[in-house]
Amino acid sequence: MLYVRVIYLTSPTTTINKRTTRLMMNSVYYSYPTTTATRSFRTSSSPPAAQQQQQQQQQQQQRRRQQLHKQSFSILTKSINTRLMIGRRRTSDCKNDSLSTIMTEATQNNNNIDGNARTKKTIMVTTPIYYVNDKPHIGHVYTSTVADIYARYKRLQNDDVFFLTGTDEHGLKVEQSAEKRKITPKALADENSAIFRDVMKENDISFDDFIRTTDERHTKQVQSFVEKLLKTGDVYLGKFEGWYDEGQEEYYTETKAKENNYESPISGKPMVRMEEENYYFKLSKYQDKVKQLLETNDSFLTPKERKNELLQRVNDGLNDVPISRTNFTWGIPMPGDEKHVIYVWIDALMNYITAIGMAEENNEKQKYWPASVHVMAKEISWFHAVIWPAVLMALDLPIPSRVHAHGFWIREGRKMSKSLGNFVDLTVLNKFSNHYGMDGFRYYLATEGPIGAQDANFASSRVQEVYGTDLVNTFGNSTSRTTAMCEKYFDGFIPEKSNDATKMFKGYNWKSICKEEAANAIRAYENLELNKATQAAMRIITKVDLFITETEPFRMAKDPNERENLGCVLYQCLEALRIAACILEPVLPNKVKEMHESLPLYKSETQPLTERVVWGGLQPGMKISKLALFPRVDELNENGENKETETAAAAEIIANKKSTEKKTKTKVEKVYSPETQALIDVQGQLIRSMKESGRTNEDLEVAEAVKKLKELKASSSD
Ligand code: MSP
Numbered sequence: 001m002l003y004v005r006v007i008y009l010t011s012p013t014t015t016i017n018k019r020t021t022r023l024m025m026n027s028v029y030y031s032y033p034t035t036t037a038t039r040s041f042r043t044s045s046s047p048p049a050a051q052q053q054q055q056q057q058q059q060q061q062q063r064r065r066q067q068l069h070k071q072s073f074s075i076l077t078k079s080i081n082t083r084l085m086i087g088r089r090r091t092s093d094c095k096n097d098s099l100s101t102i103m104t105e106a107t108q109n110n111n112n113i114d115g116n117a118r119t120k121k122t123i124m125v126t127t128p129i130y131y132v133n134d135k136p137h138i139g140h141v142y143t144s145t146v147a148d149i150y151a152r153y154k155r156l157q158n159d160d161v162f163f164l165t166g167t168d169e170h171g172l173k174v175e176q177s178a179e180k181r182k183i184t185p186k187a188l189a190d191e192n193s194a195i196f197r198d199v200m201k202e203n204d205i206s207f208d209d210f211i212r213t214t215d216e217r218h219t220k221q222v223q224s225f226v227e228k229l230l231k232t233g234d235v236y237l238g239k240f241e242g243w244y245d246e247g248q249e250e251y252y253t254e255t256k257a258k259e260n261n262y263e264s265p266i267s268g269k270p271m272v273r274m275e276e277e278n279y280y281f282k283l284s285k286y287q288d289k290v291k292q293l294l295e296t297n298d299s300f301l302t303p304k305e306r307k308n309e310l311l312q313r314v315n316d317g318l319n320d321v322p323i324s325r326t327n328f329t330w331g332i333p334m335p336g337d338e339k340h341v342i343y344v345w346i347d348a349l350m351n352y353i354t355a356i357g358m359a360e361e362n363n364e365k366q367k368y369w370p371a372s373v374h375v376m377a378k379e380i381s382w383f384h385a386v387i388w389p390a391v392l393m394a395l396d397l398p399i400p401s402r403v404h405a406h407g408f409w410i411r412e413g414r415k416m417s418k419s420l421g422n423f424v425d426l427t428v429l430n431k432f433s434n435h436y437g438m439d440g441f442r443y444y445l446a447t448e449g450p451i452g453a454q455d456a457n458f459a460s461s462r463v464q465e466v467y468g469t470d471l472v473n474t475f476g477n478s479t480s481r482t483t484a485m486c487e488k489y490f491d492g493f494i495p496e497k498s499n500d501a502t503k504m505f506k507g508y509n510w511k512s513i514c515k516e517e518a519a520n521a522i523r524a525y526e527n528l529e530l531n532k533a534t535q536a537a538m539r540i541i542t543k544v545d546l547f548i549t550e551t552e553p554f555r556m557a558k559d560p561n562e563r564e565n566l567g568c569v570l571y572q573c574l575e576a577l578r579i580a581a582c583i584l585e586p587v588l589p590n591k592v593k594e595m596h597e598s599l600p601l602y603k604s605e606t607q608p609l610t611e612r613v614v615w616g617g618l619q620p621g622m623k624i625s626k627l628a629l630f631p632r633v634d635e636l637n638e639n640g641e642n643k644e645t646e647t648a649a650a651a652e653i654i655a656n657k658k659s660t661e662k663k664t665k666t667k668v669e670k671v672y673s674p675e676t677q678a679l680i681d682v683q684g685q686l687i688r689s690m691k692e693s694g695r696t697n698e699d700l701e702v703a704e705a706v707k708k709l710k711e712l713k714a715s716s717s718d
Helices: 018-025 034-045 048-076 080-088 091-097 101-108 138-156 172-180 185-202 216-232 254-259 283-296 306-315 344-349 364-368 378-394 426-436 438-448 460-490 510-526 530-551 560-584 589-598 643-669 674-692 700-717
Strands: 003-005 031-033 122-131 160-168 209-212 235-245 250-252 272-281 337-342 373-377 403-406 409-411
Touching: 122 138, 122 364, 138 160, 138 185, 138 373, 138 403, 138 409, 138 426, 138 438, 138 510, 160 185, 160 344, 172 185, 185 209, 216 235, 216 337, 216 344, 216 378, 235 254, 250 254, 272 337, 272 378, 283 306, 283 378, 306 378, 337 344, 344 378, 373 378, 378 403, 426 438, 426 460, 438 460, 438 530, 438 589, 460 530, 460 560, 510 530, 510 560, 530 560, 560 589, 674 700
Parallel strands: 122 160, 122 373, 160 209, 373 403
Antiparallel strands: 003 031, 235 250, 235 272
């Protein structure tokens, strides 16, 4: 059954007008079975001539589809392995193999023969835009990795994905840092934004767009959105007095400020009482709607533990929030009142809609709104799950489907902070990813990271443990063992008749095991439960190992009568590993690509994951080669240094210290005459007291005293 997604694009207009936004609100997706929906629509509304024309168009489309189908078939048949896979994976076979409701749903948008982008499901994934006055660290890389894994998973499902990241560049702090360095704020922003961009690239973050709040496309649209809010009265000029957290550039209500002892909950610095004439956003007007959103839509804010924190704050009452500042100039000028600049948070949040040109004419990227998920850590969930939806409501735009606010990476139980200087910074991060490989380290982040409500402790011993257990000893070992047996016993060819579905050994029903685990993994990816997705794959692989132990293929290989069974056992191992690898691809993109070169994992780049994980992809006659995916490595210390080198260095220091001690001891043990010893002591004391008073070896008096001491010692040893 084919499904279509109906998307209403906005009408051409520079500023957002009512009609446009009403249309935007209508960007709801309807799924129709193509044939019936289009037919009934057309027959009921078209005059006969138009009907005829439409019929002709339909026939033409049909012919074009058949042609495309033929073309793609002939391209695909060029590769032996691919051809073998296609022989098995006809649509009719797929139907019977379809996994579960979740998987069927995930496939619905992928079945179009011509792969037309209009019919694909659009997915927008975002990270926060990072402050340019901070250096990138594990927190930034982690959030981006989570979003990346989700984006890759969705791309593997053949969805039309738009993955957005970028930098937040305005505000007082950037202005001050630039002043200190005697450069312009823009120069500072250019420099640091480039660093963030490079870091994301180096960490395989597959973003489609990198927005900067200093981009003209952004500043222009922010102004037009604020202009619209001024017109509707959702933004107004008013006076405000309140408690201000200078570090966070954020106001607190009396209640909230009191709760925090009038100190910043982030930096601990005292809040400042401030009075300002500012432009305000009427947040209070949206209190009920936001409350309703949080209360009734369970999938809007995840993990679900975050909901109560925010709801309580909403129930305390929402005050209007200032959205402009006059105490600095590094920002987007307020339209019509240039002594004000737009507050950084409003400026920053709007990146999600300016990147896709929601206030531009005919920007085809508008189709991505509303975002499928904004990924971030918990400290900014208030802005994303309360203020942002209210702003969107005021703009008459749909709200994002989901805000995921994960926990924090912490170190030795303490929050990472500038003042503690305990960040896992870029240098350390690079050491880990160089040592364990980009995928090896990503796997650790994905499986041990604070994806849920809890914080997660970064520990080098866990990196080693997880890498060693899951990747080296489980995934790596199992693939190398199985591919080696296939090379040894069948010259690297998948044996004839080995895919016989009726053969079962030791009660292992592989087709059903893999079907269940693939469904678990897909459900987990959909829910952003990354560790559950990898666990599903690991369970398959661990079972392969057990299966090998129980069926003993190496014993079968010695018996010519068991040859056919041996082929089937190996096939089942390889096929299960193929499916596990497909599941792991979003987390281990490089390794899985590498694996695909030796063991065909899918029939084409566009084959959706839900089809890839269906049992039976490998075909007899396919050629595979031996794989060694994850090398064993030594453990690093917390700073990413090699423990062995560290131990060797420590041993050297201890040895040096011992030999110095020995030498000193020899000297001390030397016996002087009592008179000389007394003089030596006096002289030594003199040197010490001179040094204590701040004199150095270069001082004449100290030098004289040292000389005298040496003479005394030398005269006595004669
Ligand atoms: N510029 C704002 C976001 C505006 S989005 C419209 C900002 N920037 S930030 O540079 O401070 O990035 C904050 C984000 O970095 C967190 O929400 C999280 O995604 C990530 N992390 C920063 N420290 C972190 C940890 N210790 N642990 C996990 N992620 C954290 O806030």
